[in-house]
Amino acid sequence: MPPGLLSQYSDLERTSYEWYIPKGILKTGWMNKHLNLVPALVVVFYELDWDEPQQSLQGRNTKVAVVLIQKKTPLPPEFVVFGIMFEMLGDTTKFLLFVRHQFKIAFFSELKQDTQNALKNYRTAYNLVHELRAHETNILEIKTMAGFINYKICRLCFQHNTPLDAIAQFRKHIDLCKKKIGSAELSFEHAAWMSKQFQAFGDLFDEAIKLGLTAIQTQNPGFYYQQAAYYAQERKQLAKTLCNHEKFFFEGTDLSQGVCTYNVDVKDLCSVSYLKMGCVLYTGFDLSDPEKEKVGVLAIQLKERNVVHSEIIITLLSNAVAQFKKYKCPRMKSHLMVQMGEEYYAKDYTKALKLLDYVMCDYRSEENNGHAFKVSSSNLDIFVLFLVQCKAKFHAPSFHVDVPVQFHIYLKADCPHPIRFSKLCISFNNQITSVDLVLGNESGRCVVLSWQGGGGDAASSQEALQASRSFKRRPKLPDNEVHWDSMIIQASTMIISRVPNVSVHLRHEPPALMNEMYCLVVTVQSHEKTQITDVKLTAGLKPGQDANLTQKTHVTLHGTELCDESFPALLTDIPVGDLHPGQQLEKTFYVRCGTVGSRMFLVYVSYLISTTVKEKEIICKCHKDETVTVETVFPFDVAVKFVSSKFEHLERVYADIPFLLMTDVLSASPWALTIVSSELQLAPAMTPVDQLESQVDKVVLQTGESASECFCLRCPSEGNVEGGVATGHYVISWKRTSALETVPVISTTITLPHVIVENIPLHVNADLPSFGRVRESLPVKYHLQNKTNLVQDVDISVEPSDAFMFSGLKQIRLRILPGTEQEILYNFYPLMAGYQQLPSLNIDLLRFPNFTNQLLRRFIPTSIFVKPQGRLGDENSIAAA
């Protein structure tokens, strides 16, 4: 320790504030002194030579105490002196000391890590600072002090995890200091100071976030950086106007003496001794001397001139951008990037362009129908080329492959002098080609660039695009001038394939019938001037329709066999060879549609042709497609009904009693159908009564015609089946009458309806001739079958009829054993000719009261045709007929 150090920093020189006039709030070196210079601990070593206790007290539990005795007065406890004797001082001085001591208490508390007390004292100090009377000479000092205390408070607030307090304090600080501009000539210093305040707070905030604080979209460090940047911009503006002297007139004066850095870095405050730098200027020179003060002001202004403002602004803005990006403010980010661009615009065009280009995309994406905030592209475009404006457009929104693409570039010189272009380079973002051209002429020239796009099919493969260019010097005619603002940039064009020159014709007979092999004849005729090669056909269901259609549609080239599930819905790229000019080819496709409904079929012809564009031969790929919508319908409707042997409609059939199944095939097709054959496939429960041969073989049905068949069937008793008994299937094999022999026959299977089978206790059938003759005996035999397992008592009666006389049992009671049959014979004797009612047979079953005569009438005839009594000679003629 150097001798005298302690006394050098001793505060004990003055014990009273009497007659003390402070020169400011705080001495510049105070903090440095207490942080780095004043020893925090003094260790004094004394040599003790005796070793007695160790020897004699060994093994005993004795403690050793060393007592130091000092005879001088001890060091006074810190700060007890504060707060006394202020009354006798003047107001200003008193407040200066208040602030000073409050600050010192807070500072020491902080050093002792008593942050709560430190915060409290800093707050008091802060309030006291603003109670100081501000005037031009001390305003910088107050601001510096306030800024520093504010920084301390905010940092402690963040440390105590009370960010809202920090923000509130900062707002208060800004509101209080905003208007304290001070000297108008040095107003840029105020802007710099404000900028620094915001930046420092932003840094604090950011630091707190890194330590775990959560910020929100509307309250994040970005806003503070942004505001800092605004003040930095303001500083730049002010500096520009205030430091705009042609030349400082006092070159000879040594300015370095009195001026120190004005870039206040609050963070480093503790170590740098400029707390009173506001006064530096005024103390370095004599305060009372206005001349010298003027020189000082000029010196500061000179210093300000050397500051690179752009860098400060850009740093702050990029800080803000990073924050806004983090807190989901894309538009704010874009806005700031525009500002960064503007800042770069002053010196680094490449960076400016890059930034603005990036932002422009964002803004453009929000444009709609030309409505946009004025912030968007139109404003930014101006920056893109600063002296020469450039607009480019494709002549049309799309070009065919075989025509040259016209691309117009408009250049406009904004500067009053002619411009020499060294290079005009066009580059495309899809790397097709690039065109370089050199212009060495005056402004105002319109250059038309044209090049051909060979084979660059937008949809298919990318082929090399040869560029050729031609210069046309346009005379500067008024009608050639374009209105700059009305020009719309067309930045992209679509290269579309060459217009095909073939005709595709489809021949078919709609509608398609379900499941048939529907024939589509495609005729392709070439109208090209040269041979076309590699002609390929794609035909089938147009993609993009209902997925179910894809599974129920099958396409084949061979009509001789039926398609099944394995066939595709779309046949692609069937090579059909080359075509000479005018030649035509025909290809037949067969489509099988498994469901009804409308389908779109696509026929796509592609081919290659070589053409010459601008003396260059290129191979173009052309294609033509044709779509056709085909409706698929049922070829016929099949109606099935059950009738009794009397052709009466049956709701249900009776067990073991023959009935008739009638099928009726009604053609719904607009084209003639040939029914090749039909087949009745009976279910096991059904038995045929006679032969089941098809009765409609080779029948041709026109539209609306129908073909009927009738089968006699019997269903043995089978208990009571829920929902009826399956009947079987009816299979119709058919094809279009117009179809070729080779086209396969289609079989359509119709499931026959179920039928309800009912048991009846008694079956009655009658044996009688098909007709009677007046006054000739007509024998009628009724068979009564007991269908139950019970012995049945049957009451039979026959009611007389006017048309007949009869002999036989008029009323009888019978007993019929189970499963047996009784016969009753009657002899009817017709009295009248014509369609006559037979004497009605009434049967009552004692055990089955439900068995009514109504039911009975279904089985037995109720009337008969009676022929008149013929003359003898007629007998032969009738027989002959």
Add this chain to the structure above:
Amino acid sequence: MAVCIAVIAKENYPLYIRSIPTENELKFHYMVHTSLDVVDEKISALGKALVDQRELYLGLLYPTEDHKVYGYVTNSKVKFVMVVDSSNTALRDNEIRSMFRKLHNSYTDVMCNPFYNPGDRIHSRAFDSTVTSMMTQVC
């Protein structure tokens, strides 16, 4: 007294924007545009709430040094943004709210005009005068 009033379509392009002529128009355009960040965020947060509980008034979007930006969103996601001077302490939340309601009513009238295509820029004298009254009169 508002210094700038803007109506912004659902797709975030402006339908109407007017600011006091004494200040840089571009500044207000930027201010309104950047405020959409907060509006978007608030709407997406509101989206989770029940429809009928939705409050149209979004409140203070963000404060700048000199201005306060307030937002309001209609049920059809058309946004109203109002910028007021920070120094104007006469305007409380309630006044802003009622101004927005007035603006909304006027906007509804514009929409009712059969000759107005939704999504077009608003050129309506009645709407203009409503906006003018809000920009001059001290509510």
